[in-house]
Amino acid sequence: MAGNARVVSRGLIGVSNFYPDRLIDLIIHNEVVPAVNQIETHPFYQQIETQKFLQENKVQIESWGPFAEGKNNIFSNELLLSIAGKYQKTVAQVILRWLTQRGVVAIPKSVRTERMVENFNIFDFELSLEDMNAIISLDTKKSSLFDHRDPDMVKMLGTAKRNT
Numbered sequence: 001m002a003g004n005a006r007v008v009s010r011g012l013i014g015v016s017n018f019y020p021d022r023l024i025d026l027i028i029h030n031e032v033v034p035a036v037n038q039i040e041t042h043p044f045y046q047q048i049e050t051q052k053f054l055q056e057n058k059v060q061i062e063s064w065g066p067f068a069e070g071k072n073n074i075f076s077n078e079l080l081l082s083i084a085g086k087y088q089k090t091v092a093q094v095i096l097r098w099l100t101q102r103g104v105v106a107i108p109k110s111v112r113t114e115r116m117v118e119n120f121n122i123f124d125f126e127l128s129l130e131d132m133n134a135i136i137s138l139d140t141k142k143s144s145l146f147d148h149r150d151p152d153m154v155k156m157l158g159t160a161k162r163n164t
């Protein structure tokens, strides 16, 4: 191999909750780099800067908790309800459509068949640029659920996963 050129392979590796500093460390020290990074992403935590960083590094952003797990009364948020009314869609559909139009892959969770169907039905409408931009106002730029920068929280989550 000539000079400092590296062979980078994007295999079937995905990571989760890797914030930019951890991700770039992983990328620069390995030949096989992640194709996907699954991180908390929803209207209250939009990850706009992180998405740019992931795009620059050719890593697909994937949203976990696209509905903020129902926190902060997301399904009765006034702005989201007003946008949903315009398109005759539900708040859940507006959120999933907004993520999709941003290029964010989403993995919503529901135990109810009718909601799973509802969550798939987002490909027959398109949010206007004005509505896409209006949703930016909901961004708190912080987690609604866990602080992955808190070592005690990371330890608790990691330990809980090992015990299941």
Ligand SMILES: NC(=O)c1ccc[n+]([C@@H]2O[C@H](COP(=O)([O-])OP(=O)(O)OC[C@H]3O[C@@H](n4cnc5c(N)ncnc54)[C@H](OP(=O)(O)O)[C@@H]3O)[C@@H](O)[C@H]2O)c1
Pocket: 016, 017, 038, 063, 064, 065, 066, 067, 068, 069, 070, 075, 090, 092, 093, 107, 108, 109, 110, 111, 112, 115, 116, 118, 119
């Ligand atoms: N990588 C990670 O660290 C991480 C962390 C957390 C979660 N996840 C994953 O992310 C995925 C998302 O799950 P999540 O539970 O965290 O969050 P979520 O998808 O944001 O929220 C799920 C909640 O929304 C409700 N819901 C779903 N569809 C709805 C609809 N159309 N209308 C109204 N309510 C609706 C669900 O209730 P019902 O079930 O009653 O419909 C449930 O209470 C899961 O696959 C999970 O495993 C990953």
